[in-house]
Amino acid sequence: MDETVAEYIRRTVLKIPRDEIKTMLQKWGFLSEAQLQTINFHQMKDNISQDVVQLCEENSASIKQAAVLDIIYNHSYPNKRIWSVYQMNKTEEETDFFDLTDFRKKFKRQLRSTLKNVTINFREYENNAVWIRIAWGTPYTKPNQYKTSYVVYHSQTPYAFISLSVLKSNLPLLCQALVVASNYQDIHEMELRSHSLNSLEDMVFKRYSQNFETYCPRPLQESTVAQETAGLRIVQEDINEKERILRVNREAFGDGPQPKLEFAEYKLETMFTSDPKLEVLDKKEPFRCMVRFHSPHLLESLKSLAPAGMADAPLSPLLTCIPHKARNYFKIREKKGLFPGSFVSP
C-alpha cells in the first residue's frame, strides 16, 4: 500500500470523533467485521488510527477506498465546510431521464479532458443526492488528496451545492463538467452561502414549512402557553397587541423550524437624502455601507425578535424574504420610482 494512502487514511481517522469511529468504519465496509473486532476503540485515537492503517495494509487499500472514507466523513459532518449554491439553466424542455452511470461517465470524461491529474469519486445517497469528491492536481503534479472540493447534486434539479475550499481557478473546470454531465447549458452562482448544507437544500427545494392559507384540517400549534401559568388573578393589559405580534410573526415565518443560516449581508448603495439647503455632500455620490448579521441560527433569532419586544412586527421584508428568495447576500440600490430602497438581483 502506498505511503501517502496510509498517511491519508490515518489523518482521516484522526478527524473522526472517537465514539463515531467504529460506526463510520462499518459504513465504509472496507474492513470486515472480524477485522473491526480486533481494534480496541477505547484507546487513544492515535493508536486506533495506527491499528486501522495496519488493517488497511492487510487489505491493500488504494486511494479510491481512502477517498470513499473521506466522503463518508464529510457526509456525516457537512457543517465543517462552507457551501455555495449554484443554479443551472437550459432552454430545451425535454424530460430528463437521469441515468446515474451516464452522469458519472460524462462528468469524469469532461473534467479529465481539461485536467488529467484529478481524483474523482462518487457516492449516491438515499435522497437522490450524488456526492462528488474531487482532489486537484496540476498539469505537472499528482492530485493532492488534501486539496479537495465537494459537489452535491440532486438528480433532475437545476441546483448544485459546491464546497470549493481550494484555488478559485479550478472552479470553471468543475462547473463545466457539471453542466455537461447533467445536460444543462450554463451555470451561475447564487447569492446564498452557509455552513449548513441541509438548510441550503431546504431553502432551494422549498422543503421548509411555509404558511399556506387553506381549509385543510392541520393540527395547529397552540401558542397560548403564556396564559396558563399566570392564573386567574393576573390580567394582561396588552394581550391584543401580543396576539397581533404573534400572528404577524407567524404569517412571516411560518410554524416550523427555520433553515439554518449563519449570516446575512446587505450592501447599501443609496443616495443620501437630506434637505438640499444643508448641502452635506459636495459630490452627488451614493453612500456605500455594508450591514452584516451574524448568528448561530440567524432566522430563528429574527423570528424571536418581535415576540421578545426587540423589534416592531411586522419585520422588514428585507429580513423575512430570505428563505423565500433563497439568498443571504443583498445589494440595495436606488429604485427609479417611489421607494428609496429595493432589491436588485445581481
Added chain:
Amino acid sequence: MEEGKAHPPEGVFAHLEMLEARAHEAAVKQAAAEQQKEQLARLEARVQELRQRRDELQAKVELQEQGQREQEGVVSDPAQHSAQTVLEWKIRKVKSTLQVFYLTGISGKLSKHGVCFCISTAYEGIYLDSYYLDLLTEPQVRIHRHSVPIFIPMEQIAKKYLQTDIRRFLSVLSDHLNAYVGRRYQADQLQEHFSDRLEGTMQRNSLCNLLVFNYNPSSKSETFPFNARLLYGDLCCSLPTEVVISCAPDAPAALAEMAAAHSDLFRRLALHKAFGSFGSAGEHVDGAR
C-alpha cells in the same frame, strides 16, 4: 458570693442562663410565627371579601347589559338557543363540504391577494403528500409561493396554461404530481417488501422515471439474476413506457421466456404488485422443470 459559686455552681448557672436564653428565643419566635399566621388569615379573609365583591359587581354588570339588550329588542333566550343550533349545523355542513373538496384532490381558498390551492395526491386509495400553490391574481395570474418539488416541470406547465386556463393548469399539474407520488410509492414498496429479491442497490432518480435494478425471479437465489430497466416516458403516468429485462447470455431458454413475460407484467401492473404476482409463478416454473 461569687467565690462561693466555684467551679461546679458556676457551670450550673451558666447552663441555666443558656437554657433561659434559649427559652426566650423560642418564645419570641413562636410569637412572631403566630403573628404571621394571624396576618395571613386576615389577608386571606380580605381576599375572599374582595373576590365576593368582584363577583357581585360582575353579576350586576351582566344583568345591566342583558337588560340593555332586551331593551334593544334582541331575541329572548329560548329562540336564541335554537338560532345557535342552526348556526352550529350550518358550520358543520360547511366543514364537511370543505373536507369533501379536500378529499377530491384539488381544493382552494381565497387569500388576501389571490387564491391558495392545495393539491392532495393519492395512489391506489392511499393518501400521500399534499402540495400547495399560492397564486396572485393582480395584475395577472402568477405563482407567488409553492411547495411543489423542483424537479416537477411546473414552470413549463404554467407557461402553457396558467394565463389562459387555470383549470387545465391545475389538472395537468395534479396529474404530474399524482403520477410522481405513484411511481415513488411503487419504488419504495419494492425496496421495503421485496428487498430479499433485489441484488445490490436499486438505481433511481428524483422523478422516479428511470429505475434500474437486479433481481431474482424466484424466491430461491438464482445464479442468473435478471437486470431490469424501467423507463417512464410519460410523466403523467405511473406505469413504465419501456421495459428492458435482460439476463446473462448463457442462461437457459426458459429463463429468457420468463424475462419476456416479466417485461410484459411490469408494463401492465404496478411494480410491487408485479413482484407479488410472480412470487408464485416463479415456483410454478421451477416445479415444471
